[in-house]
Amino acid sequence: MSRSKVSPARDAALRVLLAVEKDGAYANLELQKNARRWKLAPSDAAFLTELVYGTLRRQGTLDYVIDQFSTVSVSRMNDCIRCIMRMGVYQLLFLDKVPARAVCNEAVEMAKSRRIYGLTGFVNALLRKISREKYRIAYPDPEKETALYLSVKHSHPLWLVKRWLIRFGEEETASLCMTNNEPPPVVLRCNTLKNTPHQLFERLKEEGLSVRPSSLVPEGIIVEKASYLPELPSFRQGLYTVQDESSMIAAAVLNPTPGAFVIDACSGPGGKTTHLAQLMKNKGRILALDVHEHRLKLIEDTCRRLGVTIVEAKLLDARELPEQLREKADYILVDVPCSGLGVIRRRPELRWRVERGDLKLHVQQQMEILGQAGKCLKTGGIMLYSTCSTEPEENTGVVNSFLKEYTCFKLEALTPLLPFPVVDGCDRTDAQKGFLQLLPHRHGTDGFFLACLRKH
Helix, strand or coil: CCHHHCCHHHHHHHHHHHHHHHHCCCHHHHHHHHHHHHCCCHHHHHHHHHHHHHHHHCHHHHHHHHHHHCCCCHHHCCHHHHHHHHHHHHHHHHCCCCCHHHHHHHHHHHHHHCCCHHHHHHHHHHHHHHHHCHHHCCCCCCCCCHHHHHHHHCCCCHHHHHHHHHHHCHHHHHHHHHHHCCCCCEEEEECCCCCCHHHHHHHHHHCCCCEEECCCCCCEEEECCCCCHHHCHHHHCCCEEECCHHHHHHHHHHCCCCCCEEEECCCCCCHHHHHHHHHCCCCCEEEEEECCHHHHHHHHHHHHHHCCCCEEEEECCHHHCCHHHCCCEEEEEEECCCCCHHHCCCCHHHHHCCCCCHHHHHHHHHHHHHHHHHHCEEEEEEEEEEECCCCHHHCHHHHHHHHHHCCCEEECCCCCCCCCCCCCHHHHHHHHHCEEEECHHHHCCCCEEEEEEEEC
């Protein structure tokens, strides 16, 4: 059968899901990498995104349902059939506007297009059975098996749900899981070197975007319905960059003064780096470090687009900072590598890759980076520690261990530094101590931790 019988969006979705399943790829990068090559109509592109992210977010639920109806467990299925089945069941259970007949027929065509002719009957029969008998799906008892119920119903790893139940309780754990299954907001950071938030707001409306201001950061603008932003003239002109509010808060808290020397110890793609440059009015020096050359290239590209000229991007492991940097920096941002469990609504495949034991591996690396960075800070300087993790081991655990080992550092109250008023009582108490845990269901941001440390 010809591959053309499969709709372009479903064919592309299968390609992405297979890359994630077989090669350990990241869905967002696969979608970005292939967007131009596929040349999908806007409606097909939106459907592709829904299929990929929806299937990955709901993977735990989908596997549970498939195993109830199938004579072959999901774990024993061919990779391609597994992805086809997950995508098909996702449409049957979560996309009301897609006809069941179309789901079944296209799933069969996808199997044929991959020359898996012997299993087309299996795919067709299983999907039609699930479509007919959805009412028979039996979830775990929410009273007797609370953790398992939440894990299956809201598609999160059981080990993580158990941790959250102990820490947050049932109602809040369910709320956090449900928020992680929603599409995250698209947030833009105004490039104040080229325009004001008000000017950008009006420009984006002229370009046809529906936007509203962020309630957390003055430079933030939330896009209600995002188009392909890199194609907009305002993006190419460097009037903004895409960045979650939580990351903007980190730079706003550090708030380096113009003319300062700043080290961004783990600079990644450069969102926080360029925000720091904005706050410094493009005056001073920022040393942006990373261990990946392709990330340094992203930093340099972003700096050029935004008109930032004070950043020096350098290939360097933050655990091995040179002696000549000792006691030199006025400010240091330490946004360490972590489990990423705070961003699983953006990168849903992470929830199925991170295991409990991974947390300890990250903690050792985080302590090494924080210790080395601290030696490069001047007395009286400020160091901000941050992660995109929800887990205490990587957050307060690392900070407390660091403070015990490096007694010249003290936590600095966050309350006067945050760009938004802290309303919640527990958040206010933490912020006064010098740290804050942002959570998707509470704050509407990615899961993000920050702690402010001053060297005495």
